[in-house]
Amino acid sequence: MGAAHSGRGNREVVVDVAGAVLRIGVVGGSIAGCAMAIAGARAGAEVTVHERSEAALEDRGFGIAIPPPLHRELVAAGYLDAGMPTAPAPSRLWLARQSGRPAARELARQDGAVTACHWGLLWRTLRANTGAAVRYHRGQPVTGVRRHPSGGAVLRTADAEHVYDIVVGADGPRSVTREAVAPGVRPVPAGYAVWRGTLPLTALAGHPQVLELLRGTWITLGYRGGHGIFYLIPGTAPESRLLAYAIYGSPPPATWTAAHETYVRHIAREHFPADWADLVGGGEHTSMAYHPVTDLHPPQVADPPFLLAGDAASITRPHTASGATKALQDALCLERVLRGASSPAEALRGYAAERQPEGARLVALGRRLGRAMVERTPDWEAMGAAEVAAWSRATLDGADSYLHGRVQG
Numbered sequence: 235m236g237a238a239h240s241g242r243g244n245r246e247v248v249v250d251v252a253g254a255v256l257r258i259g260v261v262g263g264s265i266a267g268c269a270m271a272i273a274g275a276r277a278g279a280e281v282t283v284h285e286r287s288e289a290a291l292e293d294r295g296f297g298i299a300i301p302p303p304l305h306r307e308l309v310a311a312g313y314l315d316a317g318m319p320t321a322p323a324p325s326r327l328w329l330a331r332q333s334g335r336p337a338a339r340e341l342a343r344q345d346g347a348v349t350a351c352h353w354g355l356l357w358r359t360l361r362a363n364t365g366a367a368v369r370y371h372r373g374q375p376v377t378g379v380r381r382h383p384s385g386g387a388v389l390r391t392a393d394a395e396h397v398y399d400i401v402v403g404a405d406g407p408r409s410v411t412r413e414a415v416a417p418g419v420r421p422v423p424a425g426y427a428v429w430r431g432t433l434p435l436t437a438l439a440g441h442p443q444v445l446e447l448l449r450g451t452w453i454t455l456g457y458r459g460g461h462g463i464f465y466l467i468p469g470t471a472p473e474s475r476l477l478a479y480a481i482y483g484s485p486p487p488a489t490w491t492a493a494h495e496t497y498v499r500h501i502a503r504e505h506f507p508a509d510w511a512d513l514v515g516g517g518e519h520t521s522m523a524y525h526p527v528t529d530l531h532p533p534q535v536a537d538p539p540f541l542l543a544g545d546a547a548s549i550t551r552p553h554t555a556s557g558a559t560k561a562l563q564d565a566l567c568l569e570r571v572l573r574g575a576s577s578p579a580e581a582l583r584g585y586a587a588e589r590q591p592e593g594a595r596l597v598a599l600g601r602r603l604g605r606a607m608v609e610r611t612p613d614w615e616a617m618g619a620a621e622v623a624a625w626s627r628a629t630l631d632g633a634d635s636y637l638h639g640r641v642q643g
């Protein structure tokens with residue numbers, strides 16, 4: 235595809251480059267931004283990333299689960315390296331506290347394989363694979379975007395305006411780029427919260443049975459008013475592992491005076507089986523974060539010359555474990571439409587036709603799962619494999635999710 239104009243680091247410079255390489259500006263250099271940059275570069279474009287943060291992003295040490303087939307596809311396509319450490323978990327285990335007793339009880343096992351990743355290692359790999367062809371600027375917040383009369387887009391930073399043929403908004407939940415595509419659309423609070431964190435594997439030394447369960451499964455632990463997800467992820471040291479969690483429940487009450495992050499200890503001590511209460515309630519966490527759950531679903535994800543990716547495009551409640559997954563699929567889609575289209579506008583229309591419905595589907599699935607797993611939890615303690623199977627079918631009602639497979643037994 236030919237480009238009509240270009241930009242440089244200083245005040246806007248429009249040059250006649252008809253027939254020259256397509257230029258893409260990416261706002262945000264996290265998971266979505268790096269993946270979109272790889273996609274653009276692989277399709278032959280010149281890509282520049284503008285990332286607000288001055289610091290390296292790999293410090294966020296959380297768990298990210300992605301579908302194994304997507305992981306394989308990304309390795310084969312060169313987005314990820316086969317050597318990036320992962321912790322595959324082939325099946326899912328459902329647990330709850332035994333009725334009237336402190337011990338845990340196994341409710342069901344399901345298919346539902348995940349490839350568990352460390353957020354920082356995933357980002358680092360994507361960042362490395364943007365390669366020398368992509369210019370990546372740190373500490374460069376984008377303050378706004380607008381259309382350029384030539385059909386391209388102007389991207390504004392503190393001391394410069396840059397002109398691109400396509401601007402990709404990969405700037406997360408509070409995207410400034412979204413204003414050009416879906417003005418006024420804001421995240422909608424779900425009314426509950428999720429605590430996300432990690433514990434070192436040494437925390438499991440006194441809990442060998444828990445460690446044994448985690449070796450082959452990822453775990454859903456149900457309690458009245460919410461649930462927790464637990465799985466092993468690679469650590470940043472070679473061959474090391476961390477226990478990652480996402481625990482959903484009501485936000486801390488007004489009387490809670492300590493940091494919101496620490497309320498997860500109270501939830502664990504109050505509701506979890508003894509081993510788990512001890513781990514989360516008393517263990518030393520290597521990372522801990524509190525997120526009020528929100529979602530967001532704009533009417534469109536592209537309006538040439540702008541397109542949105544990752545959380546800038548749509549936010550799904552994390553029950554679907556698909557925000558990063560969607561960002562990576564957004565990138566694969568961008569590469570495909572850029573290769574197949576005869577103009578940037580045609581490529582972006584193809585992207586929107588594919589990715590907008592997928593975002594909408596995941597937002598709806600997240601709301602459905604949130605209702606069933608937090609807002610109106612079943613009586614987990616009374617359930618067995620058959621009840622979990624029936625409840626899963628009713629909850630999903632035909633909806634598709636890589637996390638939910640066939641129930642065994």
Ligand SMILES: Cc1cc2nc3c(=O)[nH]c(=O)nc-3n(C[C@H](O)[C@H](O)[C@H](O)COP(=O)(O)OP(=O)(O)OC[C@H]3O[C@@H](n4cnc5c(N)ncnc54)[C@H](O)[C@@H]3O)c2cc1C
Nearest residue numbers: 262264265266286299376405406544545555556557558559
């Ligand atoms: C508890 C929890 C568990 C999750 N688990 C999973 C999971 O298992 N699997 C999964 O697939 N997903 C999961 N997710 C979702 C996933 O973490 C996110 O969807 C994903 O990280 C979003 O990446 P992103 O690049 O779109 O956004 P972000 O990571 O938010 O990145 C946006 C970037 O844009 C930059 N930026 C923002 N504004 C500007 C600006 N004006 N100028 C320049 N740069 C800017 C920011 O500094 C940031 O680097 C989970 C989320 C939560 C909360």
